[in-house]
Amino acid sequence: MYNFDRIIDRKGTNAYKLDLREAYFGSEDVIPLWVADMDFAAPPEVQKAIQERSQHEIYGYTVRKEPFRKAIADWQAYKHNWNVNPDWVEFSPGVVPALVISVLAFSNPGDGVIIQTPVYYPFYHVVEDNDRELLKNSLVEKNGRYEINFDEFEEMAAKPSTKIFMMCNPHNPVSRVWTKEELLRIHEICLKHNVLVLADEIHSDLTLFGHKHIPFASLNEEAANNCLVFMAPSKTFNIAGFSTSYVISSNEKLLRAYRKKQNGLQMHMGHVFSGVITETAYNEGREWLKELIAYIEGNIQFVKDFIQNNIKGVKVIEPEATYLLWLDFKEWGMEQNELKRFLIDKAKVGLSDGSTFGAEGKGYMRLNVASPRSIIEKALKQIADSRK
Ligand SMILES: Cc1ncc(COP(=O)(O)O)c(C=O)c1O
Structure with a gap:
């Protein structure tokens, strides 16, 4: 059993997802759920292989x-x-x-x-x-x-x-x-x-x-x-x-x-x-991947349930693959920049701006759910509270 609930502090590792927050969002104060990497430890088997090779001088x-x-x-x-x-x-x-x-x-x-x-x-x-x-x-x-x-x-x-x-x-x-x-x-x-x-x-x-x-x-x-x-x-x-x-x-x-x-x-x-x-x-890495996918599916189900019960006007595009959820915010009726600023300044959540994927992405945001569930829950609660 691998533990995907563990929160790992990525500060000080020059992680793109954290360290480019100021540049991308204009604020450090957002939960970063954007760049497509995961906040989970790499498989221990892979860590071990890297460590072993790095032992050679x-x-x-x-x-x-x-x-x-x-x-x-x-x-x-x-x-x-x-x-x-x-x-x-x-x-x-x-x-x-x-x-x-x-x-x-x-x-x-x-x-x-x-x-x-x-x-x-x-x-x-x-x-x-x-x-x-x-x-x-x-x-x-x-x-x-x-x-x-x-x-x-x-x-x-x-x-x-x-x-x-x-x-x-x-x-x-x-x-x-x-x-x-x-x-x-x-x-x-x-x-x-x-x-x-x-x-x-x-x-x-x-x-x-x-x-x-x-x-x-x-x-x-x-x-x-x-x-x-x-x-x-x-x-x-x-x-x-x-x-x-x-x-x-x-x-x-x-x-x-x-x-x-x-x-x-x-x-x-x-x-x-x-x-x-x-x-x-x-x-x-086969077993690790099986468990990872089960965890991501669990996160996705959690996001869908949470949004349905607590955040009006946001539609989750039914995902078939990846840990990246495509969310439709069009019902909120905001211009893209207004939507972006709202999520950054009010909800303090850092999602990928849908319009960076093309003009068709206006009204959408991409949420990276490859984080411990407690982090995803915190981010969603912040969005729900910001709409109250
Ligand atoms: C569709 C797609 N292709 C390629 C990449 C990145 O590939 P690489 O880092 O090997 O250049 C990504 C990363 O998010 C991606 O989503």
């Missing part, structure tokens, strides 16, 4: 040998029923850097890249700051569930200058796990129009309430040939401060082009802990 250039790729392949088989040949795996310095590398490798300035908004805000930077055309295929909310506008998606894919679809699955922040039918439709459209799929599946291990993640490349051989999948143990095991991500593609040509660009940018080294952490997390 030399931290020189480090290779990731076969156990690294094998641990990833074993994990994919265990978690997603996906048969991965270890040769298909390449280390990457981070999922977002890997997306950048891929955009540089597989498109030219001016080419179109489709994203589905609202979405994790670095997606905008990956496209726009590399001078590609951003094509926003807005997700459509229907009765509290987000769906894909396939007509618009196909129109965008059909433009001759469109080269890439950057998919987020499970989707941050709307918490959808795309179904097999949806993925197949995406695949068919992309294949027909010669659009490469970059599948950011960093949240894939954190599906909830029985939802199952389907890796894009596991759909069928054609899909596998037309995509690169990006994953990491970083979100899953709360080790995002380490560089532990990787790319998978069974298409040798794509993987070779990815490697060439990554080497061209000299971003292939990683650090001394990345191999040992990935191997240990995947080989020894």
